[in-house]
Amino acid sequence: MDAIRILLSRCAALFRRRNLEEELEEELRTHIGLAVEENIRRGMTALEARTAALRSFGGVTQTKEAYRMQRGFPSVEMLVRDLRYALRQLLRNPGFTLTVILTLALAVGANTAIFSIVNALMLNSLPFAHPERMGAIYARAAGSLAFDERIDIDGEQWEALRDHVPALISAVAGETSGASGVNLRAGEHVQYIHAGRISAHYLDVLSIHPEAGRNFSEAEDLPHGAKTAILSYGLWRNIFGGDRNLLGETILLKGEPYTVIGVLPEGAITPLNADVYTALQPSREGEGGGLNYEPILRLRDGVTWQQADAEIGRAWAERAANFAKYNHGARLSYYSVPLQKAQTGELRPKVLTLMLAAGFILLIACANLAGLALVRILRRTPEIATRLALGASRWQIQKQLWVENLILALGGGLAGVGVGFLALRGLLLLLPENFLPVADVTLDGRVLAFTLVVSLLTSVLFGMLPALATRKMDLRSSMASRAEAGGYRLRLRQALIAGEVALTVVLLAASGLLIRALIHLETQPAGFNPTGVMTAKASLDDARYHDPAAFRKLLDESISAMQQIPGVQVAAVGLSLPYERALNDAVTIHDGKEAGQQFGTDVVYITPDYFDALQIPVLLGRRFTAADGPNAQPVVIVNRSFMRKFFHGAIPVGRTLNKNAVIVGVVDDVQLSSGLNPVAPLMTEETMYIPAAQMNAQLLPLVHTWFQPSWIVRTAAPVEGLTQQMQRALASADPSLPFSGFYSMSGLLAKTLATQRIEVALLSAMAGLALLLSMVGIFALVANLVAQRTREIGIRIALGSSIRQAMIHVGGTGVRASFFGLIAGLVLCIGALRAMRSVLYGVRVYDAPTILAVLVTLIAVTLLATSIPVLRIARIDPAKTLRDE
Amino acid sequence: MGGDHSEVLQGTLDLMVLKTLESMGPLHGYGIARRIEQVSGNALTLNQGTIYPALLRLEQRGWIKAGWGVSESNRRAKFYALSPAGQKQIEEETGNWERTAATMARFLAPSG
Numbered sequence: 001m002d003a004i005r006i007l008l009s010r011c012a013a014l015f016r017r018r019n020l021e022e023e024l025e026e027e028l029r030t031h032i033g034l035a036v037e038e039n040i041r042r043g044m045t046a047l048e049a050r051t052a053a054l055r056s057f058g059g060v061t062q063t064k065e066a067y068r069m070q071r072g073f074p075s076v077e078m079l080v081r082d083l084r085y086a087l088r089q090l091l092r093n094p095g096f097t098l099t100v101i102l103t104l105a106l107a108v109g110a111n112t113a114i115f116s117i118v119n120a121l122m123l124n125s126l127p128f129a130h131p132e133r134m135g136a137i138y139a140r141a142a143g144s145l146a147f148d149e150r151i152d153i154d155g156e157q158w159e160a161l162r163d164h165v166p167a168l169i170s171a172v173a174g175e176t177s178g179a180s181g182v183n184l185r186a187g188e189h190v191q192y193i194h195a196g197r198i199s200a201h202y203l204d205v206l207s208i209h210p211e212a213g214r215n216f217s218e219a220e221d222l223p224h225g226a227k228t229a230i231l232s233y234g235l236w237r238n239i240f241g242g243d244r245n246l247l248g249e250t251i252l253l254k255g256e257p258y259t260v261i262g263v264l265p266e267g268a269i270t271p272l273n274a275d276v277y278t279a280l281q282p283s284r285e286g287e288g289g290g291l292n293y294e295p296i297l298r299l300r301d302g303v304t305w306q307q308a309d310a311e312i313g314r315a316w317a318e319r320a321a322n323f324a325k326y327n328h329g330a331r332l333s334y335y336s337v338p339l340q341k342a343q344t345g346e347l348r349p350k351v352l353t354l355m356l357a358a359g360f361i362l363l364i365a366c367a368n369l370a371g372l373a374l375v376r377i378l379r380r381t382p383e384i385a386t387r388l389a390l391g392a393s394r395w396q397i398q399k400q401l402w403v404e405n406l407i408l409a410l411g412g413g414l415a416g417v418g419v420g421f422l423a424l425r426g427l428l429l430l431l432p433e434n435f436l437p438v439a440d441v442t443l444d445g446r447v448l449a450f451t452l453v454v455s456l457l458t459s460v461l462f463g464m465l466p467a468l469a470t471r472k473m474d475l476r477s478s479m480a481s482r483a484e485a486g487g488y489r490l491r492l493r494q495a496l497i498a499g500e501v502a503l504t505v506v507l508l509a510a511s512g513l514l515i516r517a518l519i520h521l522e523t524q525p526a527g528f529n530p531t532g533v534m535t536a537k538a539s540l541d542d543a544r545y546h547d548p549a550a551f552r553k554l555l556d557e558s559i560s561a562m563q564q565i566p567g568v569q570v571a572a573v574g575l576s577l578p579y580e581r582a583l584n585d586a587v588t589i590h591d592g593k594e595a596g597q598q599f600g601t602d603v604v605y606i607t608p609d610y611f612d613a614l615q616i617p618v619l620l621g622r623r624f625t626a627a628d629g630p631n632a633q634p635v636v637i638v639n640r641s642f643m644r645k646f647f648h649g650a651i652p653v654g655r656t657l658n659k660n661a662v663i664v665g666v667v668d669d670v671q672l673s674s675g676l677n678p679v680a681p682l683m684t685e686e687t688m689y690i691p692a693a694q695m696n697a698q699l700l701p702l703v704h705t706w707f708q709p710s711w712i713v714r715t716a717a718p719v720e721g722l723t724q725q726m727q728r729a730l731a732s733a734d735p736s737l738p739f740s741g742f743y744s745m746s747g748l749l750a751k752t753l754a755t756q757r758i759e760v761a762l763l764s765a766m767a768g769l770a771l772l773l774s775m776v777g778i779f780a781l782v783a784n785l786v787a788q789r790t791r792e793i794g795i796r797i798a799l800g801s802s803i804r805q806a807m808i809h810v811g812g813t814g815v816r817a818s819f820f821g822l823i824a825g826l827v828l829c830i831g832a833l834r835a836m837r838s839v840l841y842g843v844r845v846y847d848a849p850t851i852l853a854v855l856v857t858l859i860a861v862t863l864l865a866t867s868i869p870v871l872r873i874a875r876i877d878p879a880k881t882l883r884d885e
Numbered sequence: 886m887g888g889d890h891s892e893v894l895q896g897t898l899d900l901m902v903l904k905t906l907e908s909m910g911p912l913h914g915y916g917i918a919r920r921i922e923q924v925s926g927n928a929l930t931l932n933q934g935t936i937y938p939a940l941l942r943l944e945q946r947g948w949i950k951a952g953w954g955v956s957e958s959n960r961r962a963k964f965y966a967l968s969p970a971g972q973k974q975i976e977e978e979t980g981n982w983e984r985t986a987a988t989m990a991r992f993l994a995p996s997g
Contacts, residue, residue, distance in 0.1 A: 058932030
């Protein structure tokens with residue numbers, strides 16, 4: 001009861017404050033008045049009476065304060081008062097406030113943007129029911145060829161997984177790198193769309209149920225089963241107008257009729273992100289003879305992952321035993337990994353590196369702000385000392401300072417969210433399509449919570465120094481002095497600057513190395529002439545082109561039509577292009593001392609003019625000609641790497657591969673995106689070229705499910721409307737075959753190096769930000785010093801010191817801080833940069849040009865940041881400064 | 886401060902105020918303060934101001950009531966009066982004090 005009454009009375013007091021304040025005033029006035037009257041009655045003079053009355057009352061102000069404490073919620077009232085005071089203080093110093101908020105906005109914004117990607121990739125659940133029960137399969141081997149990575153499997157493994165692992169619902173997809181392009185004929189139109197080939201139960205693993213119709217049955221998923229298709233909601237609406245009667249009807253896909261059996265629900269997301277899904281019909285032959293299926297798993301209820309792993313191990317025991325037999329007893333083990341981790345595995349270290357860089361930015365910002373706040377507190381020493389003298393407790397002063405920090409942190413945090421949002425949008429625009437394996441990256445609650453925590457943490461970090469500084473404040477000397485910067489505080493600020501410069505050096509060196517690596521990749525000899533080449537892709541994953549004769553006819557007619565385009569010098573077709581990934585296959589040497597040896601190699605089918613169109617030099621032997629037809633002697637051309645690796649440099653012309661294919665020539669290497677042994681994003685690789693006309697009927701449909709061949713034309717000068725003319729030329733050979741895209745060679749290069757470019761862009765942006773913040777830090781240090789020491793400098797100049805000496809004296813402070821930071825940063829680099837070894841190509845970790853560039857940049861920035869404020873010294877008028885004393 | 890002056894014990898001021906109002910009837914703050922000083926024979930040094938937070942505390946607990954009136958010298962003053970709850974509180978507190986005093990007396994009495 002009592003407690004409630006007191007609470008109510010206190011609450012009421014919060015709102016009636018003004019009135020109550022007047023009443024208290026009046027009551028106390030009456031008290032003093034009555035006391036004075038009594039004292040006068042006792043014979044005192046008016047003055048004596050008043051003094052005596054006040055003395056016996058005690059402190060009026062203290063009484064009021066005690067009364068107020070009893071009356072309302074002193075903590076709330078005081079907080080409001082502190083907030084108001086803090087806001088006034090901050091508004092009185094707009095330069096300081098703005099600098100802090102801007103710095104925080106940049107630092108917090110960078111962190112928010114990067115963290116939202118971390119959040120989307122690693123923290124947010126996959127958009128499927130019970131994502132924690134979904135997995136992928138990894139294989140781990142120890143020893144000399146140690147690896148631990150996600151695997152694709154072949155048809156035999158798939159059957160074992162499907163039939164002998166009851167703990168899991170398993171499924172496989174046919175495209176190991178997303179959906180592939182196919183042609184869909186709808187009415188008169190031929191539409192180029194993305195198709196995903198999935199096994200039965202794939203959608204069950206994702207726990208997606210068709211909105212209309214059903215999933216693939218197991219019978220439909222058997223080799224040579226019925227051709228069925230499931231449409232995405234988007235395709236069903238946009239192409240077929242959401243027609244419900246479409247179920248059971250056939251559509252013409254890849255040149256064949258497919259029966260539509262289902263439509264996915266709106267917004268359903270699959271890892272393939274395709275427009276249409278067809279049954280994979282996995283087998284042990286053809287595609288299933290190699291590791292071309294990508295499994296995904298769902299744990300059945302009541303089973304653990306340990307049980308599932310044990311079952312997988314048993315099902316594939318023979319495979320592991322074979323591995324051990326051929327690899328000196330190395331143990332191979334299979335295990336399941338949560339799908340989310342498997343899908344983000346490659347990006348994970350890159351994103352975490354960026355997060356680390358963003359953390360550096362935050363520390364640098366903190367160091368800057370701590371320095372600024374320290375200067376500010378020194379400047380406010382007289383004010384704080386006055387408040388202490390008037391009876392404020394140290395705790396109250398501290399609280400006031402922290403409230404100011406809090407306001408700054410929240411303001412900066414809010415601005416940071418805005419900057420982060422913009423940075424994130426910009427970043428997502430920069431990324432190529434489907435680069436991130438997630439549907440969307442958003443600023444959700446978790447990101448905002450992270451931003452709040454980061455902002456508060458920042459305010460603690462940069463608020464700590466000034467708060468500590470006030471604890472040591474000596475009342476008497478502080479009030480007397482005019483707040484000179486003590487030597488220890490200057491050294492502290494210099495240490496802060498040195499620290500941030502050190503971190504900046506690490507970021508600069510790291511981004512410098514990445515830039516060097518990218519330059520190396522982009523400027524290494526391509527092995528062909530990319531200028532004047534335009535290419536176009538079309539999907540031949542089409543029943544009509546399973547027949548080699550039809551395929552040959554298409555190539556002949558389309559190429560000769562393209563030769564007719566005015567300005568075109570050469571036209572050709574190839575299964576893949578330089579800068580792209582090529583098809584991998586095994587090849588066996590048939591004769592000579594290497595007979596019987598089997599290797600993996602890139603295989604590219606080409607038309608005779610491919611080497612002319614790309615200007616790839618032929619080193620030995622001859623090109624293909626029209627005479628290398630289907631009924632002629634099978635011939636191949638290999639490249640320099642192939643010759644070096646498999647024939648140890650001996651001339652291979654005339655040797656035989658794969659029973660009967662004779663090597664007729666050797667061409668130079670070209671740069672391509674590696675598929676065999678990817679140690680760099682762009683490298684040369686052993687390659688075997690075969691005439692397109694000699695492609696056999698088994699291989700032809702298979703390669704076209706994975707690859708879209710490219711039509712290549714070389715022109716001497718730019719040709720107006722070239723791409724439309726190329727499309728018309730193709731249409732003259734097959735009116736229902738659209739090109740899926742046109743690519744210049746520089747466009748392909750950019751696509752292949754997209755990851756590297758993004759890394760360079762992001763890390764350079766971070767390094768630039770760090771550099772900017774460090775520059776501001778050095779500038780602020782020296783500028784404050786000039787402002788504080790104007791008097792001292794004036795005296796020095798009056799006593800005969802030259803302006804130059806004064807400038808060096810003050811500017812030296814900033815230069816020294818930066819110098820120590822530079823040294824510390826280089827020491828840090830020795831350790832930190834080693835972690836980058838795996839992403840550097842053609843450049844060593846300790847790269848002299850990079851280090852030199854970092855040195856020059858920092859020296860230039862330091863000199864710039866010190867000289868601007870130091871030049872102000874020249875304007876100091878000693879007479880005026882001394883008069884001001 | 887003289888050696889025979891003592892500070893008001895924490896918690897005893899409330900009881901003194903209540904007792905004063907019980908014996909004197911409604912009174913303003915100055916009157917209460919003066920009365921306490923007189924009764925204690927000026928043995929207590931009371932910063933007169935300290936009774937105001939105490940008065941507010943007692944009012945919040947409902948032991949006294951407050952209202953504006955006019956003093957003997959025609960000043961507008963806030964008068965305090967004991968409430969029935971305050972009356973009960975005096976009895977309870979007095980009992981407590983007597984027990985404490987008796988216990989203390991036994992401790993302080995020469996043993997034997």
